[in-house]
Amino acid sequence: MTEPTYADEARERRVPEPTKRLDRTSFERDRARVLHSAALRRLAAKTQVVGPGTDDFVRNRLTHSLEVAQVARELGKSLGCDPDLVETAALAHDLGHPPFGHNGERALNEAASACGGFEGNAQTLRILARLEPKTFAPDGSSVGLNLTRASLDACVKYPWLRQNAPVPAGSHADGSPRLIRKFGAYDDDLGAFEWLRAGAEGDARCIEAQVMDLSDDIAYCVHDLEDAVVGGRLGLGQIDDDRGSVWDTARDWYVRDATDDSLDAGLARLREMPEWPSASYAGERGDLAVLKSLTSALIGRFAMSARSATRDLYGGSPLTRYAADLVVPSETRTEIAVLKSIVAHYVMRADDRITHLREQRALVQGLVDVARERGPVVLEPLFAADFDAAGDDTARLRVVVDQVASLTDDSALDWSKRLL
Incomplete structure (x- = not known):
């Protein structure tokens, strides 16, 4: 089998960067950026199925992501995909998960109803293309890790917006109906989404x-x-x-x-x-x-x-x-x-x-409420700056959701003890 080939457009970045080392591919650089990101480190203290720290054997979100990366790298390589590109997507696939896993996602989706909802995969794109500090555009706006088009595209599990997402079916563990639609980008990340999807047809996903x-x-x-x-x-x-x-x-x-x-x-x-x-x-x-x-x-x-x-x-x-x-x-x-x-x-x-899950959702909702009310007084500096720059209540709510979603299970509990 010959080496995989990728067109120049697959290696493009939203903000062009000079080549630093000729012995290092664009996709190797992407993998390193995700591996060294704060967002990836935080997954070590986020729930996979049961909370981290409850059992020394079970996986957390970080160890799960590392295991996904190993499987994806070998499977992708066997098919002719660039192994670093596939591993980057696997390492990044859960970056958008909030504290308490899918239960926290459910609470944030309800809290964010006025600004377009919350979805872990859409939050992953937001982190990679905006929130994680690395690169800025000439106009001063953040472009996150500034990954290549192919790497960002490989991270998008659901390549459509919320209004085009399928209606969810089934119920949660407590019997209530599922309401979270699966989608890949928020409306205010449309620029990044359209850029990474250049050349894709409809809702097709890259291999x-x-x-x-x-x-x-x-x-x-x-x-x-x-x-x-x-x-x-x-x-x-x-x-x-x-x-x-x-x-x-x-x-x-x-x-x-x-x-x-x-x-x-x-x-x-x-x-x-x-x-x-x-x-x-x-x-x-x-x-x-x-x-x-x-x-x-x-x-x-x-x-x-x-x-x-x-x-x-x-x-x-x-x-x-x-x-x-x-x-x-x-x-x-x-x-x-x-x-x-x-x-x-x-x-x-x-x-x-069931009772534990209900308590977690109440905690997350409480943190959103108090952060909306007190704003920069309680937000971390980078989110406080985003809050001050937001033009309306909808934009400010999205910043608050970004802040709460970034918390680990432990830091969410610490915030609740301090603020609630």
Whole structure:
């Protein structure tokens, strides 16, 4: 297979920069910028499934992002994508997540209704293209990390605006309906969005974004299952007793049209793997080794399935940008949905979490309220400057949301003790 090739427009930056080192590619520079960003470091103290610090074994948002990056780099490289470009997108994919994970996202979406809502993926673009301090345009406006067009495009999981987003379906863990629309950019980031989408047709995603998205699914369905078993949230043998409820969760959250038969078949295929544990987990070193063998085998199974199907369709030439779509067999998608649904049922929908989730949302809403009222007095200096420069209440609310979304779980709790 020959080396991947990218046109000059893929390497363009919104603000042109001189080449500093000839032995370093544009995409290597992009990866380094994300890796050294404050936004990435903050993910170490943000919830993945359970809060950081509650268990020394479980993933946080940063360790999850590093694992996604490893999967994406290898899968992307095998297809002919630039590995640094794909890894950049994977490292950046969760930068926009607020404190308390998707629960915090839900609270911020409600708090931000007057300024266009909140969505973690749209916030990721806002961080990369505006909020993270690095580069300024000649007019003095921030362009964030000033990543190349191809890298920014690869970070956009949902390449459309809020008004064009599909209507959400299903319900949250507490039974209330889902209201957050999935989209890739806020209206006031339209300039950056239109720039990075130059050359794209409609809602098409570049193959690097598709690789990032699948790698995210693979990493969190596999590793969240491992975390749940080690944390005592579920035993793999108990699934049969609750299978009907688990499949209800699957249809409510992930695969609306899936039948019991198709989900049963997906679980059966997974159980036929030689690495699937035959004994219950007791926490000993051998048990952990069995689980690690399972996670390794599952990641390889899902990634190789997509790689083989994509290569079968497109052949062996490098696949970059809009030259191809990632092919994921339906059986693979079902198996991934099975694992995600197991974790969702036993962890995210567990009764002991519902009250805790409600308290987290109230905390986030309270921080937005007090920051709107007191403004620069309580905001960090860079957000205080944005607040002062905002032209109206809508713009000021967006700045407040930016500030609260930037907080970690711990700093959100500290702010609440100090301000609420």
